[in-house]
Amino acid sequence: MSSTQARLEADQLNVSIGSATILNNVSMQAMPGEMVGLIGPNGAGKSTLLSLLAGLNQPDSGSVSLDGADITSIDASSRARSIGWLAQMGEIHWPLSVHRLVSLGRYPHLSAWQKLNSDDERAIEHALQLTDSTHLADRDATTLSGGERARVLMARILAAKPSLLLADEPVSSLDLGHQIQTMDMLRKFATETQACIVVLHDLSLACRYCDRLYLMDKGRVRAHGNAATVLSKENIRDVYGVEVIAGYDTVPWIVPHKLAANLSD
Amino acid sequence: MRSDRRLTLLLILLVTALAVTSLIYGSESISVLSALSDQFNNPNSTNAVILREIRLPRMIMAAVIGASLGLCGAVMQGLLRNPLASPGLIGSSSGAALGAVSVLYFTTGIGYTQWVPVAGMSGSLIATVLVYLLAGRSAGITTLILAGVAVNALSTACLSLLLNLAPSPYAVQELLLWTLGDLTDRSLKDLWLLLPCTFLGWALLIGVGQQLNTLTLGESTAQSMGIKLNWLRWRVFIAVSLAVGAAVSVAGMIGFIGLVVPHLLRPLVNHEPARLLPVSALGGAAVLLAADIGVRLIPTEQHLKVGVLTALVGAPFFFYLIVNSRHKYNG
Numbered sequence: 001m002s003s004t005q006a007r008l009e010a011d012q013l014n015v016s017i018g019s020a021t022i023l024n025n026v027s028m029q030a031m032p033g034e035m036v037g038l039i040g041p042n043g044a045g046k047s048t049l050l051s052l053l054a055g056l057n058q059p060d061s062g063s064v065s066l067d068g069a070d071i072t073s074i075d076a077s078s079r080a081r082s083i084g085w086l087a088q089m090g091e092i093h094w095p096l097s098v099h100r101l102v103s104l105g106r107y108p109h110l111s112a113w114q115k116l117n118s119d120d121e122r123a124i125e126h127a128l129q130l131t132d133s134t135h136l137a138d139r140d141a142t143t144l145s146g147g148e149r150a151r152v153l154m155a156r157i158l159a160a161k162p163s164l165l166l167a168d169e170p171v172s173s174l175d176l177g178h179q180i181q182t183m184d185m186l187r188k189f190a191t192e193t194q195a196c197i198v199v200l201h202d203l204s205l206a207c208r209y210c211d212r213l214y215l216m217d218k219g220r221v222r223a224h225g226n227a228a229t230v231l232s233k234e235n236i237r238d239v240y241g242v243e244v245i246a247g248y249d250t251v252p253w254i255v256p257h258k259l260a261a262n263l264s265d
Numbered sequence: 266m267r268s269d270r271r272l273t274l275l276l277i278l279l280v281t282a283l284a285v286t287s288l289i290y291g292s293e294s295i296s297v298l299s300a301l302s303d304q305f306n307n308p309n310s311t312n313a314v315i316l317r318e319i320r321l322p323r324m325i326m327a328a329v330i331g332a333s334l335g336l337c338g339a340v341m342q343g344l345l346r347n348p349l350a351s352p353g354l355i356g357s358s359s360g361a362a363l364g365a366v367s368v369l370y371f372t373t374g375i376g377y378t379q380w381v382p383v384a385g386m387s388g389s390l391i392a393t394v395l396v397y398l399l400a401g402r403s404a405g406i407t408t409l410i411l412a413g414v415a416v417n418a419l420s421t422a423c424l425s426l427l428l429n430l431a432p433s434p435y436a437v438q439e440l441l442l443w444t445l446g447d448l449t450d451r452s453l454k455d456l457w458l459l460l461p462c463t464f465l466g467w468a469l470l471i472g473v474g475q476q477l478n479t480l481t482l483g484e485s486t487a488q489s490m491g492i493k494l495n496w497l498r499w500r501v502f503i504a505v506s507l508a509v510g511a512a513v514s515v516a517g518m519i520g521f522i523g524l525v526v527p528h529l530l531r532p533l534v535n536h537e538p539a540r541l542l543p544v545s546a547l548g549g550a551a552v553l554l555a556a557d558i559g560v561r562l563i564p565t566e567q568h569l570k571v572g573v574l575t576a577l578v579g580a581p582f583f584f585y586l587i588v589n590s591r592h593k594y595n596g
Contacts, residue, residue, distance in 0.1 A: 054489050080491030091483030093346040094536040107479050108491050112472040156482070160490075 005068055007032050007164055007195040013052055013062035015045075015219075022048050023059070024219040030164075030197050035190035037210035038199045039230075041240050044216040046199045047088055050166050053197065054085040066164070080108035084162030088169050088199075090153040092141045098152050099137040102127055105159035127158035130185055132178065146173040154182065158189075165189055165196045172201060183209045203244070203254040207231050215239060227252070269540055272533055276547035280328065283554035287324040288316065290561050322453050327557040327571075328550040330448075330516050333463055333508040335549020336542060338523030339530075340470060343477035343538035344501050345406060348531070352523040355409070356392035356416030357506040361513035363420040363427075364388020366440050370427045381443075382458045382514040389510025392416050393502055402495070406484070409498065446519035446572020448557050455515040466508030467546075469500055474539025481538065519572040521579025522549050528586050 006029040015023040023045045030036045038046045051057050053064055055071040064071040066082060074082075092101065105127065106120045116124075128134045131151040136144065141152060150173045157165065167186065171179040179202075187209050190196035200206045206213055207227035215223040215230050217239040223230045236244050237260045246254040289297050295312045303313035337352035344350075352358065365385035372378050399412035424444070431437045476497050479487040488494055512519070526548040527541055534540035552575070560569045 051485070056485055056488050076493055077491035080489065083489070085486070085489035087483060087486050087489075091481075091486070093481050093483070094531075094538065096481060096536055100535065100537065101481070104479055104482060104490075107475060110475070112475065153482075 006030060006065075007034075007067060008053060008197070009065050010049070010053060011063050011065070013049065013059040013064070015048055015052070015057075015059050021219050023052075026062075026216075026219070026221055028214050028221065028224070030195040032195055033191055033193050034195050034211045035187055035209060036195070036197045037206040037213045038197065038216060039201070039203065039206050039213055040216035040222075043218075044239075045219040046216055047168055049216070050085070050168050050197065050199060054083055054166050055079050056085070077108055081160070082163050084157040084160050084165045086154060086157050086165070086167040086170055090149065092149065092153075095140045095142045097137070098133065098139050098141050098144070099124065099128070101141045101152060102133075102155045102159050105156040108160060123161055124155075124159045127155040130158055131155040132181060147175055147178055150174055151178060151182070154185075158185075163194050165194065165198075167196070167198045169199050169201065171205065179205065203231060203236070204252065207254065208251045269534060269544070272530075272544055273547065276544060276551060279551045280547055280554065283551055283558065284324050284328060287327065287554050287558055288320045290558055291315070291320060292561065318453060322451060322456050323448050323557070324554070325456060326448055326451055326459060326516065327553045329459060329463055330512040330519065331522060331550040331553025332546040333466065333512045333549070334519060334522040334553070335526040336467065336470065336546040337505045337509050338549070339527035339538070339541045339545035340473065340477070340501055341505060341523070342527050343480065343541065344498065345410070346480055348528055349524070352505050352509045353417070353518075353520075355413040355502050355505060356396050356420065357389040357510045358513045358518055359417045359420035359424070360392025360395075361385040361389035361510045362444050362518055363423050364391070365514055365517075366424055366427055366443060369440055369443055370431065370436070379454055382455055382511075385514025386458060386462060386510050388420075389506050389514065392420060393506035393510075395419075396502070397499070406498070409502075442570065444517050445570040446517040446575070447570045448516055449568065451515060459511050459515045462507045462511035466504040466506075466511070469504035469507070470542070473497065473501065474542050477538035477542075517570075517572055519553065520576045521583065522552050522575055525579045525583055525586070526552055528583075 009029040011027050013023050013026045026045070026049055028036070028049075038049065040046055048057075052059050055064065055074070058072070066074060066079070071079065103116060103120065103124050106116060106123065109120070110116075125134070128137060131154050133148070133151050133155050136148060136152060141149070144152060150170065154170060165186065170186065171182050174182060183205055186196050186198060198210070210227060212225060213227055213230040214221050215235060222239055223235050231254060233244060233246065236242060241260045243257045243260050244254050245257050246252070293315055295315055297316065300312035300316035303310045304317065307313060334352060341350040341352055341354060342348055362385070364387050365381045368378065368380045368384040372380070395416050396409065396412045399415060400408045404412070428437055428440055431440060476487070476492050479490050479492055482490075484494055509523075527545040530544050530548050531541055534544060553571070556574045556578070557571050560571050560574055563569055
């Protein structure tokens, strides 16, 4: 039975700010080894949902549980060791070296005065390799290009070796090669008995890499399940207001074609 | 990390040298060696008394207050992730100044009383409580800064009111000069207020370095890494309120050390907030010791206040730092 327990489960989450409803009865789960995609237009509530899943904010009602335990009952530092959360707009405030920045990922594993040991160094080196950033190690992190920056911030998460990864638009600033590299990496991460929840805007990547998708719109889950059922042309038209063309050529692809008729009027 | 050790050692040597110099130079020329031996042979000789009750407390005060200002500046800049943040931002300095000046106002003419630093310390803590009440328990950093600005404005207004209502020009001068920042004529008793509050403040800051490091990645990411942001903020605020409040309570407002020293040392520790803390404390101690020696050596008609000197030297230096690094800090 324990093998079917969800790694992360959200139950009937509600969030509103003032009179605006941000999340409306959202429930979802990610099973062990699963890569779950959150998709939907801007303002659908994807980032809010992800931050609740990371335990960063409290819902007005509803609950989030990690391996069966309520996330609010988990101590902040052990939660930080389990869950890696990649912010949508990663900030870097001081011109630290890339190596030092990535090594901050080890913080949840260190006690107050502990120095980095060889295990930590190995995790950092490995994370830099996985993200193709080893050559950046000595660079000033504030002078990186957008794509380099995204990879380095991803390396910070990987250095922490979380057992669950929540990534908010991890590929939106990356070039084509690094998009595929990052998605391959997340896929591999998820398969190795971990789980990964990722917010994506690229529907082709979403249907190619994710085991299941949650399509969100205006704070609700409009559809969920495997890519073929969620990403029907009707669903995409309803939620995004866009007509798409789609097909299959080695991998599935979906390309936005034009605004749906009722929107372009 | 090895380069930090060298820098730390260098700063310790500098502080030691300045501390010794501070004991040697003064308005009375005394022989430090004979004053030292007098401590045992002839403890009531003029030399012994000057060294023990005037020079030594003044040197300790300069070192401790300078260290507090440097350390608190570095902590505030780390917490707010802003190189222009200063320890005075959260209202404790102006609160302390108001408290101290209020007592001076009501006791003017009687001379310096022991209640001045006590009132200053109370003022600092009241200002911090006021910021807490204004901002609320789980306020964001912007709300906290705004609350600090508001409390600063209120303290400054009350200070102006006291100056305005002061009974005589002599009283105005006394109040005004007190706020300028000065280490002369302080007694051992002032140390008994300064040291416990300061050390309590410093103790609260033990271990915050790593947390400030994670804040480099932004508040949300730091939280996701297990930082309890509210705790961290209030811990820092209370620590600054104690250490800087105590400093202002006994010495008045000494500006720019908290701003310039961390800024100057930051590149030498690879911009890492945690590593900046100890060196900023040492750097602050060195700067205030040097400035306090400076005011004794610079011949002026009126006695030059140390706070005036740090501001005079600090401000243009700060211009230079801003111009020099403006391309770096676009956030």
